[in-house]
Amino acid sequence: MTGAQTQTKSWTGNEIRETFLRFFESKGHRRVRSSSLVPHGDPTLLFTNAGMNQFKDVFLGLEKRDYNRATTAQKCVRAGGKHNDLENVGFTKRHHTFFEMLGNFSFGDYFKKEAIAYAWELVTSPEWFGIDKSKLYATVFGGAEVSPGNKLGVDEEARGFWLEQDVPADRVFAIPGLKENFWAMGDTGPCGPCSEIFYDMGPAASEEGHADCKFPCDCGRYVEIWNLVFMQYNRVMEMSVPGDAVNLRRYAEKLEPLPKPCVDTGMGLERTAAVLQGVLSNYDTDLFVPLMKRAAELCGIGAENFKEEEKYEEEGSGAASLRVIADHVRATTFLITDGVLPSNEGRGYVLRKIMRRAISHGGLVGATKPFLYEMVRTVRNLMGDAYPELRDPAAARVPDIVMAEEKRFANTLDRGANELQTVLTRVALERANVLLKELESEGLNNAFDKFADLGTDGLIEWVGQSRGRERAERLTHDWRDAFEKPIPGDRVFPLYDTYGLPRDFIEDFARDRSHTVDWSSFESAMEEQRTRARASWKGGAKEAANPAYTKIAETFKTEADFYYGTSTKDCRIEAIIYLGGANRADAKGRPVNELKAGESGEVVLDRTVIYAESGGQMADTGVFYDPSESQVVAEVTGAYYPVAGLIAHKVVAKETLRVGDRVAVAADAARRDLIMRNHTGTHLVHAALRNILGTHVKQAGSLNSPERLRFDFSHFAHVDPEELRDIEQQVNDEIRFNTQIETNVSSLEDALASGALAFFGDKYPEHNVRVVTIPDSRAPRGFYSKELCGGTHVHRVGDIGVLKIVSEQSVAAGVRRIEAVTGVGALEHYQQRAQMLSQVASKLNVGEDAVLATVEKLAETAKQLEKQMGEQRRKGALGQLEELAGRVQMVKGVKVIAAEVQNVDREGLRQLVDSLRQKLGSGVVALGAPNEGPPPRVDLIAGVTKDLTAKVHAGKLIQALAQKVGGSGGGRPDLAEAGGKDTLALKSALSSIPSLLEGWL
Ligand SMILES: [Zn+2]
């Protein structure tokens, strides 16, 4: 190494990620693993999209951890949001669907001073990233009105700390306004100023060709690499005093300093890699290049031609597709690994769109067979060290799932192309119809017939003869328009939306058929769909918590006594929310001091034995008694968690309830027993499914009600009857083994290490997770089932009695649902089935053992009879042959048979036409058969002998006839078929044939 050279280390993406985490570990931070891409407990969020998501409750003070400094590399997905339309990804330097956010977090520990010092040290110190200081800029919050009447000034504090780091004063910029440098969790809650570090990529990075622009120009030259958020304030709604009839909306917003301010930072790994690897585009880093090369290889471009391919970019093709694939396969691999499956709704819909976009781009650069599933392995090799879940045995199925989607999409394109053709034709015909109606309204009464008879050219000629040249020319022009005017985009949007046909495909397909598409109405249809999707997403989620509960939860948690029994005494009423009753409509949804007899509301107790709905287990019902337990004071219809840790009982008051009163609480114990049997049954079914179908089976939702249990799980095929029988047998074997269920509380780490299953979408506290174990001394690990679960369970497995699966079905692509009954429910199920069998037997007048054989015989007989009837009908039809052959009429020297026949199906009609054609040797045959239905229907078939097809086209003839009977049809020149609705018009349609033919012969 010569002295003149400055040695700059070459950083791989993996090294950058690891160095970041190691740096913060050396500063006393706990390294916390990335949370799932499927956020739990935050229904407002489609996918995890920032490092702070998993710490939201910690920042809100609702959850405590045993550390107050943390650092993470968080996997994130943003797709289809306001700022990241899928269509952009691949065509810019820095848009991604999947990306990694590096972050450090302080939970009421250090604040601005340390956060800024850490960031600057990591970024610039030669021992760490060692980025050239002369390329860096810092920003601070420059002041804005952050809530009504609350104006904050420049964050001089932060500026001071940057200067302390020897950042030159002219490199620290105060950016005013709320958009850039102010962060808020929502309308209420933590908020505060931000500070950012920017890197100057140089003029070559400017997307607007700026040669010498100054910071903070947003042309692309200056790239934000790190955002430090200082959670300094709490925005709260000031509550009015109970009893005051103030509307919720008039609660005032207030800004309070947080007693323990927090730090949340985010450094984008992809852009930092671009900086440290000295490239302009994130896609030129080692995070993406290997993926693009592999894509080039698989799609037939060849990895060796990859560089050249990049040059095509200037011509606007090629490399962009490779970038799309590289980005999308990362999102695809991680989302499926986290349990999302391609489907038509919610998260699965977004995943499907991402996958299909990648697959079509593969097609654009030449892929002719599935390739994306192969790329999953490349992602796994690149990122498996940082994200071990990619190498989990359960993730082994990801390539299969991707391949299945690739095949399904190929079918979709086939089917979609057919549908698209139909739409194009239909739109053109609708427009032609309008023109024909116009002609009729001008007194040209036979316009439809003329078109059917003569085709487009004939029609125009006829119009010219009847109305003059000018009219004919206008018609020519309008007619061309009808077929060439752009197809309304909202007509083809459903193909994009439901068949998943890509826009490019639709455009090419239409162009090949000399159609264009009006994309503006396509866009508005898409916007409408987005609004609907957004609404349905919110609709599926819980409503935002009543602010009253958020307030109560700040100081108080309900003690959950339902694990220990179903009745307890001396519970204190902590709060009452009024819901309805006599005449206090103004108080609805608001805290009140008392609830009178007959009124309904929600009651918070200091502790309770009523199980609150969660983890798929339905809530208990029950009653509140007065302290002496002699009188019911309220009926409890359910309970839920409005915010974490707080239980709200839904009640109807029987006596006056007041805040501060003491009550005894009793849950309906018999009902709870039924629910518990089903809940423990769910755990058994889950374990059996994994034993028999494989460990890829993941819980996708469950419901445990008194009547039955329902278990949804990911699995790609249907579960066949033998497998179901095995599952049922294994579960019942376990029930008979009758071990005692164990419940422990441990740390999440220990629980997972011991083999406990966690529901993939769930967010668990780090400590005090409940682990429910069904021990089994026969199993290698000493248990049959072990799950993280907050529900209530039977004492011994044998308490379930028996478990019977009653149904297995698909609920979404790749998601199956099993329903089962237990105990008394199972007995009832058997009894009902047995009763049904005995009823069938007595109807058949045989013994129960003979039912199956008897039904088989009956079905066979029915089939025979049907066949005979069909044959008879056809014979009857052929019986009419001679009579019909005698009804030949001559039109311009050609033999023609046009007749109505009775009691003949289509097949019979076809045979008749064929036979008559043969009999005539040369001629035209058209037969129609009415069918009274319901619904009433007309079948029409026309046949023309080969020697006449040049003059008489059977297809055209049948079209003309079809129109008269309100139907449609078509076919070859020698044979054509049609169907219609108007049975009354059949006679006149048939009698119009000679005059029709006269025009042609
Ligand atoms: Zn610029």
Ligand SMILES: [Zn+2]
């Ligand atoms: Zn459970």
